[in-house]
Amino acid sequence: MEKNYHVCTGCGLLCDDIEVESEKNIVNKVYTACRVGVAHMKEAGRGEADFLVDNKPVDEATAIREAASILKNARNPLIFGLGTSTNETQKIAIELAKKINATLDDTSSFCLGPLVEALIQDKLKTCTLDDIRNKADVIIYWGTDPSDSHPRQLSKHTYFPRGSEKQRGWEEERTAIAIDVRKSHTAKICGNYFFQIPPKGDAEFIDALIAGLSGKLPKTSYNHPPKKLLELANILKGAKFGVIFVGRGLIYSLENLEPLFKLMEILNEKSNFHLIPMVGNCNTMGFNKNLFAETGYVNSVKFENGTVKHGPEHSVVESLKAKTVDAALVIGSDPLLILPGSIAKNMLEIPVISVDHCETLTSKHSKVYINTATSGVEAGGSAIRMDGVKVSFEPVIETNHPSEEVILKKIMEAL
Numbered sequence: 001m002e003k004n005y006h007v008c009t010g011c012g013l014l015c016d017d018i019e020v021e022s023e024k025n026i027v028n029k030v031y032t033a034c035r036v037g038v039a040h041m042k043e044a045g046r047g048e049a050d051f052l053v054d055n056k057p058v059d060e061a062t063a064i065r066e067a068a069s070i071l072k073n074a075r076n077p078l079i080f081g082l083g084t085s086t087n088e089t090q091k092i093a094i095e096l097a098k099k100i101n102a103t104l105d106d107t108s109s110f111c112l113g114p115l116v117e118a119l120i121q122d123k124l125k126t127c128t129l130d131d132i133r134n135k136a137d138v139i140i141y142w143g144t145d146p147s148d149s150h151p152r153q154l155s156k157h158t159y160f161p162r163g164s165e166k167q168r169g170w171e172e173e174r175t176a177i178a179i180d181v182r183k184s185h186t187a188k189i190c191g192n193y194f195f196q197i198p199p200k201g202d203a204e205f206i207d208a209l210i211a212g213l214s215g216k217l218p219k220t221s222y223n224h225p226p227k228k229l230l231e232l233a234n235i236l237k238g239a240k241f242g243v244i245f246v247g248r249g250l251i252y253s254l255e256n257l258e259p260l261f262k263l264m265e266i267l268n269e270k271s272n273f274h275l276i277p278m279v280g281n282c283n284t285m286g287f288n289k290n291l292f293a294e295t296g297y298v299n300s301v302k303f304e305n306g307t308v309k310h311g312p313e314h315s316v317v318e319s320l321k322a323k324t325v326d327a328a329l330v331i332g333s334d335p336l337l338i339l340p341g342s343i344a345k346n347m348l349e350i351p352v353i354s355v356d357h358c359e360t361l362t363s364k365h366s367k368v369y370i371n372t373a374t375s376g377v378e379a380g381g382s383a384i385r386m387d388g389v390k391v392s393f394e395p396v397i398e399t400n401h402p403s404e405e406v407i408l409k410k411i412m413e414a415l
């Protein structure tokens, strides 16, 4: 019997080999997925769809009408989130932003946005996860801990699996290296190849690596034995197919991306290195690509009568800090939880519409809450994996929750 595999939208890996058992549109058993994926799939499909205005139950039409009225009356509404939305929903959100002259942003403006932008602009060499499984012999995890954030990455795509040119799999044919401020779960797997650096010590470590790659003695002020650094530089030099997975830890530590550009340039003079950002949400990469295709920018834009402005002042953080936005439509995100309290509190002064598959701190403080289907579990569509590969999916179960796509279309029509 042919097996029916599903896609997990629990993180940016979009694993496409998930088997599920469900009854009466409730997911009971999930096979192959990690603990994050199991929880993600099992939490869908429970309960009735909720539409709340001022925390009181209303029907869908009333919630849509109220949402449209908030957006219509706003001078500069903010549309934020969309990291777990399908490509199809994201494209409608961009159209909506254009129509209402909104500021549009996602979490990448304070996470991996600059790096993703450089990759979309072909300024850095990248590859797919399939290339890594088939060919990679040196894998670096820098400022990231996929064992916690993307639990199946090492087993499915990078260190442990066999690939077409890597028949013996891990240890014998691959070297995994972790560079981090703490001994994470991933660092423990990397064993001797864990390099602990102090917070903000990444630029100096990059300099030392570049020195080692250039035949000089690599030194750091935090006393890494030069011999160990030289050994690392030699492993990188000898790589036939290397990859650096870059996490927020590295990006937050660098003042700009120049040291990383320089390292990649030198690495590719000596060997063959690729870079992949450790994108967390299942479709942040899609948001960045879809917005870039439309505007030439990956985030932090403001639409104004057919023109588009871009800059940090149009990011969620700066626009809330400066109180330049006077309403917010939040889709699949919880800014009240994830933003610093001093900035997030300004959201409490403006009307907020929360469109989300689950209740969040933001939804609880919203004027309007529209409870939607979980993308990938209850609603189909497509998303872009962390390595830029498009993945399409069908819903796993049926639901009476409307999809984000349907809700955004209805809000557009009601404007």
Ligand code: SF4
Pocket: 008, 009, 010, 011, 012, 013, 014, 015, 032, 033, 034, 035, 036, 037, 038, 150, 151, 152, 153
């Ligand atoms: Fe889902 Fe990510 Fe776990 Fe894969 S690694 S099963 S995509 S949560």
